[in-house]
Amino acid sequence: MLDRIKSTACFIRNKVAFEPEVGIILGTGLGGLADGIDTVASLDYREIPDFPVSTVEGHRGRLIFGMLGGKKVVAMQGRFHYYEGYTPQQVVFPVRVxxxxxxxxxFVSNASGGVNETFRTGDLMVITDHINLIxxxxxxPNIAELGPRFPDMNDAYNHELxxxxxxxxxxxxxxxxxxxxxGGTGPTYETQKEYGYFKAIGGDAVGMSTTPEVIAARHMGVTVFGVSVITNMGLTGLKSTHEEVxxxxxxxxxxxxRLFTELLKEL
Structure with missing residues (x-):
């Protein structure tokens, strides 16, 4: 796995002479942030050796390199999910690269269902912690060059950021x-009892991504900031569709x- 990660990174470096400081993962319907990037290069996932390919509508499927908020960034316009049939290791492969x-x-983002009854559709929720059910x-086997066997997740989402x-x-x-x-496996939207369970265990929002990428990032010592966009309210009993999300x-x-851009200026 380590050799594949290094090989893929080497391929990208040979294609794009640009060293990013910040990685950004864009969730369902959130690919528009890419329009704000002063792009210097982009690569379709299909061009990149060993890269998974996004199969979900609303995930463009390319890496974008450029400037945002005065920082060098690489943005994933489209991510990968366990429910697509990828292994957890494949899901986080791009983060390692x-x-x-x-x-x-x-910086991670996702579309999520609201569990906290004080939230409303369209809210931005800064992620302060997570519960991983993926x-x-x-x-x-642990790859020591990437990180420790038992990484501490106490500061998974950086308090300073x-x-x-x-x-x-x-x-x-x-x-x-x-x-x-x-973070749940999906691909079904949750039942009312499942929403109730997530609320009971301390969840405020639920989705089908993000936690594996954050775990891998923290394993490698990368500092993480995350935002969930509340695209539907789970406990209302109303049906959810991918198009609405x-x-x-x-x-x-x-x-x-705007939040990401201004926060990047503060780094």
Whole structure:
């Protein structure tokens, strides 16, 4: 696995003479942030050796290199999910490659269902913690060059960046929520009892991604900041569709883009 990670990173470096400081993962309906990047190069996932290919509508499927908020970034316009049939190790493969390319920070985003009844559709929730219900990507032999056997997840979502985000949001008048994200396998939207369970165990929002990538990033010592866009309210009993989730993600994407851009300036 380590050889494949290094080989893929080497391929990208040979194609793109650009060393990113920050990696960004864009969730369902949130690919619009890419429009704000002063792009110097892009690569379709299909061009990259050993890279998975996104099969989900709303995930463009390319790496974008450029400047955002005065920082060198590489953005994943489209991510990979366990429910697509990929192993947890394949899901986090791009994060490991981005680390090899030089990132020190990872900004993650996702579309999620609201569990906290005080939330509303379209809210931005800064992730302060998570509960991972997806098979852990670190299961199996540990690669010591990537990180320790038992990484500490106490500061999974960096407290300093969360405080900076609060100050940015106040200055830019961007309303924020804060809470715990629950990562489930999907691909079904949750039942009412499952939403109730997630609430009971401390969740504020639930989705089908993010936690594996964050685990892999922290395993490698990458600092993480995360935002969930609340695209539907789970406990209302209303049916959810992928099209609605995409639509709400697009609406909230402009505020998330502003938050990410201004926060990057603070790094």
């Amino acid at each position: 981005m680390k090899m390319l030089g990132i020190r920070y990872l 098979p852990n990507p670190l299961i199996g 969360i405080e900076k985000a609060k100050r940015v949001a106040a200055r830019e008048e961007i309303p924020l929520r804060f809470g715990c994200y629950v 995409q639509e709400e993600g697009i609406k909230a994407g402009k505020r998330m883009t």
